[in-house]
Amino acid sequence: MTAAAHVDDIIIGAGHNGLTAAAYLADAGRSVLVLEKADHVGGAAVSAMPFPGLPARLSRYSYLVSLMPRAIITDLGLDLRFVRRRHSSYTPLPSDPSTGILIDTEDEHATAESFCLATGSDAVFTAWQSFYRRIATVAERVFPTMIEPLRSAADIHDLVTGSDSSEAELWETLTTRPLGTLLDQYFDDDVVRGIVATDGLIGTFADLDDTSLRQNICFLYHVIGGGTGDWDVPVGGMGSVSGALYQAASAAGAEIRTGVEIVGIDPADGTVEFADGTTVIGSMLYAACAPQAVNAVLDDPIATENDTRGAQLKINLLLDRLPRLRDRTVSPEVAFAGTFHINETASQLQRAWRQAARGEMPELPPCEIYCHTLSDRSILGPELDGKHTLTLFGLHTPPEVFDEPGAVEHAVGATLASLNSVLAEPIQSVITHDVNGSPCVEIKTPHDLEDAVGLPGGNIFHRSLQWPWAESDDEVGTWGVETRHPRLLLCGAGARRGGGVSGIPGRNAAMLVLDRT
Numbered sequence: 001m002t003a004a005a006h007v008d009d010i011i012i013g014a015g016h017n018g019l020t021a022a023a024y025l026a027d028a029g030r031s032v033l034v035l036e037k038a039d040h041v042g043g044a045a046v047s048a049m050p051f052p053g054l055p056a057r058l059s060r061y062s063y064l065v066s067l068m069p070r071a072i073i074t075d076l077g078l079d080l081r082f083v084r085r086r087h088s089s090y091t092p093l094p095s096d097p098s099t100g101i102l103i104d105t106e107d108e109h110a111t112a113e114s115f116c117l118a119t120g121s122d123a124v125f126t127a128w129q130s131f132y133r134r135i136a137t138v139a140e141r142v143f144p145t146m147i148e149p150l151r152s153a154a155d156i157h158d159l160v161t162g163s164d165s166s167e168a169e170l171w172e173t174l175t176t177r178p179l180g181t182l183l184d185q186y187f188d189d190d191v192v193r194g195i196v197a198t199d200g201l202i203g204t205f206a207d208l209d210d211t212s213l214r215q216n217i218c219f220l221y222h223v224i225g226g227g228t229g230d231w232d233v234p235v236g237g238m239g240s241v242s243g244a245l246y247q248a249a250s251a252a253g254a255e256i257r258t259g260v261e262i263v264g265i266d267p268a269d270g271t272v273e274f275a276d277g278t279t280v281i282g283s284m285l286y287a288a289c290a291p292q293a294v295n296a297v298l299d300d301p302i303a304t305e306n307d308t309r310g311a312q313l314k315i316n317l318l319l320d321r322l323p324r325l326r327d328r329t330v331s332p333e334v335a336f337a338g339t340f341h342i343n344e345t346a347s348q349l350q351r352a353w354r355q356a357a358r359g360e361m362p363e364l365p366p367c368e369i370y371c372h373t374l375s376d377r378s379i380l381g382p383e384l385d386g387k388h389t390l391t392l393f394g395l396h397t398p399p400e401v402f403d404e405p406g407a408v409e410h411a412v413g414a415t416l417a418s419l420n421s422v423l424a425e426p427i428q429s430v431i432t433h434d435v436n437g438s439p440c441v442e443i444k445t446p447h448d449l450e451d452a453v454g455l456p457g458g459n460i461f462h463r464s465l466q467w468p469w470a471e472s473d474d475e476v477g478t479w480g481v482e483t484r485h486p487r488l489l490l491c492g493a494g495a496r497r498g499g500g501v502s503g504i505p506g507r508n509a510a511m512l513v514l515d516r517t
Helices: 017-027 069-073 108-119 125-145 153-161 165-176 179-186 190-200 214-227 238-252 290-294 346-357 407-420 445-451 504-516
Strands: 005-012 032-035 087-093 094-104 256-258 262-266 273-275 278-287 314-321 339-343 367-370 388-394 441-444 488-491
Touching: 005 017, 017 032, 017 238, 032 190, 032 238, 069 504, 087 179, 087 190, 087 214, 094 190, 108 125, 108 190, 108 314, 125 153, 125 179, 125 190, 125 504, 165 179, 165 214, 165 278, 179 190, 179 214, 179 278, 190 346, 238 256, 278 290, 290 488, 314 407, 367 407, 388 407, 407 441, 441 445, 488 504
Parallel strands: 005 032, 005 278, 032 256, 087 339, 278 488
Antiparallel strands: 087 094, 262 273, 273 278, 314 388, 314 441, 339 367, 367 388
């Protein structure tokens, strides 16, 4: 690209949302330039081989797909496959890890029996069914609106509730009162409340009773994906998703440049300046990076959240075999296939939040794990036959708990000890070693996520998630990607209806522009 060249669209960031926007815009015949600071595309939706000498291609930062609409896959002709997990979750009881709750989506009787054995009551499973039947209605009705212009809160209320008073009661509580209040209304059991609550705390540092309702918004995003709330395994790993989007954008004619450093953006005339002094001008500009990142090169910053921070510890493991469980009624192959909840009762989550809010690493870190290779072994080379990956996501670990010397090692030790508390053997005893003799353990703190992929404070959503509807009259009918600068749109996770591997902000930004032309 020569200095002062003109194109229709300049997209800053080649993560999955930037690639989605590029594919739609280029396919419509527009000239598209995608600029990426890293030496590769994909952003946080990438796969990597972190263990020397071992052909294990792990999803490095993001793991499962739920929020990507089928319309994007169809529109762009993406060659993607996803595996639906039969066992959605397994939760050993912290008080007695020889017993646990196994949720089998294909065997309601077995699930009901598991609830009864773990809680001593048939009523808990009945409450679970009632709650998730209503959540299913919410998902079915709200998710299609994610790729439409924003509706008002009142319109979404009417869409979800209709004339059903029970739906209205749940919706009102979910959208106006803290998630902890909602869970207390439906569930008496501490373990079950925790299983439900974790969907409100993935990547969100909040108390269940936080009056800001950040945890409620996070919960809503986690239960509406695809209109069902299912979280699926991408065959080939997360890199297959960004790879398919890269192919679609390239095939449509988008130019994608990596290793590019931007030092200035003038949204008034569309000029983008590079570190070498050259410039390019776009009729439209798209920030597929975090809003804070684009603000760093804007004289007139766009509105976004201040003091953004994440709250997760990611640990990727390669194992010689799956560890044995204390619960002998459930095989490891079943328990680890879905989401394996570890010390995530509602009271444990609250206790961990209080400790982390004081700047302390939680004494017994709540975390969850799943095993990609039980659903898809294509990410491992044939010489790794029999081995498995485990991906651990630790909650309530904001950046400040990693600031002191030795804090990362302490956090990892405490987290693995939390996992070991529900296993029949230490996880360390089954970890594979690489060709250098080092254990196959990859650790990513919020600081690492900020440094590696530009997530402010390590926040996996770029900022706190926002309700997926208009929160003011002037937002109604917009796409949730607009900024104060008419030429500059958000098309990353920091847009309204951003967050998660979805492509929704990228598509919505493209739709806004294509509707204009």
